[in-house]
């Protein structure tokens with residue numbers, strides 16, 4: 001990461017659990033100096049303690065950016081401690097599911113530039129995707145600052161409308177968990193077909209990773225990539241007939257899965 005405003009004025013990370021750590025790991029790996037990061041977390045992990053970041057000490061009065069990564073349920077306890085940085089030049093970025101820009105404006109004041117972001121944990125290896133939407137105080141420069149930071153750990157997309165954030169959360173925020181479960185399910189199925197557990201897991205993991213990389217790098221439509229694997233009357237066709245049965249199967253299950261996650265995000269938004 002280049003010498004940026006963040007490297008000079010500092011970044012405060014409020015909450016460094018699974019998502020905060022995933023992003024921090026990505027930023028440090030890409031050259032953000034640990035000395036510019038100030039983490040507030042009452043239960044720091046061993047990994048965090050070994051990173052060299054400033055931990056639970058005094059934070060800069062006007063950091064370039066405050067990244068909020070506590071659980072939505074902890075927000076009203078955790079956020080007030082950063083109130084002194086609000087209303088000035090500091091940009092607030094929150095990754096909490098379901099917490100609306102309007103709720104942040106109530107807590108931080110409507111004069112504060114606030115960006116709501118939805119990242120995902122592949123950020124830890126630079127392969128995340130984050131959607132962002134800002135309040136009325138957010139300028140193009142703020143959006144670019146957030147994009148610079150978040151693009152260090154993967155892709156960034158801007159949303160036209162904050163209400164799209166619930167659907168984004170259902171697809172890409174929670175999505176890695178669905179894919180990890182697919183790996184678990186394929187490995188278990190391999191075992192059921194007689195493979196040793198280690199071998200079944202290695203095959204499932206490499207297949208999901210390889211298919212993901214091919215889908216990303218080839219630029220080919222995923223439907224065409226699927227057809228490329230499927231020989232007429234061959235093994236894949238036999239498998240897909242189960243997975244895609246009666247227009248239902250996986251497509252329906254994934255639809256219900258994403259809908260449930262998006263609905264939960266809407267529910268969290270209602271407080």
Ligand SMILES: NC(=O)C1=CN([C@@H]2O[C@H](COP(=O)(O)OP(=O)(O)OC[C@H]3O[C@@H](n4cnc5c(N)ncnc54)[C@H](O)[C@@H]3O)[C@@H](O)[C@H]2O)C=CC1
Nearest residue numbers: 015016017018019040041043069070071072078095096097
């Ligand atoms: N885990 C994921 O894949 C994703 C999570 N998110 C969002 O990220 C946020 C954090 O989620 P996770 O990292 O999964 O949860 P987590 O429970 O792993 O991390 C939350 C962290 O906040 C800390 N904390 C608790 N009270 C605090 C306080 N008063 N001040 C400062 N820190 C405090 C906890 O010690 C913990 O380390 C949530 O709002 C979630 O919606 C967003 C996208 C993906």
Ligand SMILES: O=C(O)[C@@H]1CCC=N1
Nearest residue numbers: 096097169173174175
């Ligand atoms: O499960 C959650 O609530 C968070 C938000 C998206 C992924 N993890």
